[in-house]
Amino acid sequence: MIDVARLADVSVGTVSAVVNDKGAVRPRLRTRVLEAMESLDYHPNQIARSLKLRHTHIIGMVVPDVANPFFTSVIRGVEIEGGRRGYSVILCDANNDAEIERRQLSILFSHRVDGVLISSSNYHAAEDRLTRRRFPIVFFDRTPFGFRGDAVLTDNLMACYRAVRYLIGLGHRRIAIISAGVDYSMLAGGPLPATGPRAARIEGYRKAMQEAGLPIPAPYFQQGDFTLAGGYKCGLELLQLADPPTAVFSCNNLMTLGLMRAITERQVACPGQISVLGFDDFDWSASFNPPLTTVAQQSLEMGRKAMEVLVQRVESPVPEDEQGQVITLEAELRVRGSTCPPCS
């Protein structure tokens, strides 16, 4: 900086003023400074800046799995909005592990990030440590149990409710679901406590089925563990049932892939013999054979909005009594070739 000042024949104060667009600097000096910066290939030292200004213009983002296309799309949204507002993002892959997540958060904190965007694998730790000290943090996709604060979420319940109603409207009565993490026994006890996307998706299904007076036999309620292998296994079981479903609702993309693999392998006609409705939409959904009918979340928008809210929190701290805003995004049903009326 001193070099720049010397080369432009001004004081460091002036250089600082032009770098930050502050104060009034005579146009001629301004251009001289800019030229000096250019010719010296000078980049302001954000570290020193941060130390003085007490903010870094870096935010931390932790996702359960960067390889999941849904999250990469959210990340893109965050990058876009961040770029626009002058924030960089340190990305952390928690690998669905609460312990790793905790460590990431701690590292992020020591780097003095201005705020955190998180889809928590761990429904407790994140909230305790951060929100309690009023650190700017916004949740997306998932939210901690008993949560209060800022979040941007998809209305999973409504989206799945409508999707399953679409299946019912087609004439299906035997509709199975491939999900994860919820016991069959919980289904009987009325509405699920819809605290996470998991439960909300199942509850959308349950509600639609119940309203239509349709039964949910135990074998129709499959646990696929959110993995491709799990979806495959569930698909196989569903297909060899004495009374197989005519339609299946799969709660995430990996399981849908597994399900399709099972269907192809068993040479079952889709949608002829079995209709498939998947959750989450991607490039390949429409290119599949058959093209997949899916529930599409607004993943890019989720990232953009989350970043928007976070920056707002960072730049103008919350009033003491503020409750936090939760933004709900609608999901869209994209009807394609994997669903049709039942033939039987």
Add this chain to the structure above:
Amino acid sequence: MIDVARLADVSVGTVSAVVNDKGAVRPRLRTRVLEAMESLDYHPNQIARSLKLRHTHIIGMVVPDVANPFFTSVIRGVEIEGGRRGYSVILCDANNDAEIERRQLSILFSHRVDGVLISSSNYHAAEDRLTRRRFPIVFFDRTPFGFRGDAVLTDNLMACYRAVRYLIGLGHRRIAIISAGVDYSMLAGGPLPATGPRAARIEGYRKAMQEAGLPIPAPYFQQGDFTLAGGYKCGLELLQLADPPTAVFSCNNLMTLGLMRAITERQVACPGQISVLGFDDFDWSASFNPPLTTVAQQSLEMGRKAMEVLVQRVESPVPEDEQGQVITLEAELRVRGSTCPPCS
């Protein structure tokens, strides 16, 4: 820190020593300091540390497109290796735009990242500005024109050469390619200057075809622009040829998707009437109908290795005469259901 020192009744130097496990501190003092830190909920300020130490333990990574599954896999590799070695990563999506990339690099530099991992969309700027001043930077996937330095790359030429030879071995003689960015006229002039993955993949194809004495008619050399729509368009054109190919090699995943869409739409049997060989392998490749035969890059390993080399450069600067190491990763042909011998 001063507060901690005061509370523990020692000097700041001593506090610093225990925080960094440096020097020998009398055990009694040590515990006193630790207790003070705990009761004050003190976290060392990495910013101040970075300012003094002149390194941040943050590296920057810029990719052309975070939503591309290949890159997300590389990112995972980087995250894994980075976590292991104590580095965080600021991720930048250049969105295939050289101007954005330039700006990202400048921002990363301002943040004083210790090094940069980059798959450059822009074959000149990156090298000029950074490698010239011996800033630690390692390229992955793509490398700038006339490049010298560190990189980890896939052996695209060999991989594609072998893949196309496999097709030829199956008995195919009419083999088309969907690629991008290279003129048909360049094919005639012997080996392509294989400076990027694009050209290398085409050259692998050209070499295999030429060695087998197989012709490459102009309509068999399609330009798909690396997009789904492009692949779809090329697929359509290929299928309605008077003399259609019996096999198609698609140079990237999006174009393969488009091609498959065209094939499904036109009700052409795959692999019966046409075999498809794609580049890049993903979860959905094996779940496709038919399961796709692909060339699989070691994307996760690419990320791990790139980070490994970078950290090595950061922590022990290059000898003046060092040429830089380029690591070449082999790709693997995964034979599945989309290829078979030609029926005609």
Add this chain to the structure above:
DNA sequence: CTGTTAGCGCGTTCAG
């Protein structure tokens, strides 16, 4: 072993 002190590079004052 421990205390003291001089910067790291910058933004901000404040008196010119």
Add this chain to the structure above:
DNA sequence: CTGAACGCGCTAACAG
């Protein structure tokens, strides 16, 4: 508008 001086929180060198 300028230039000098101070401090952000920390580490390293040196003196005790």
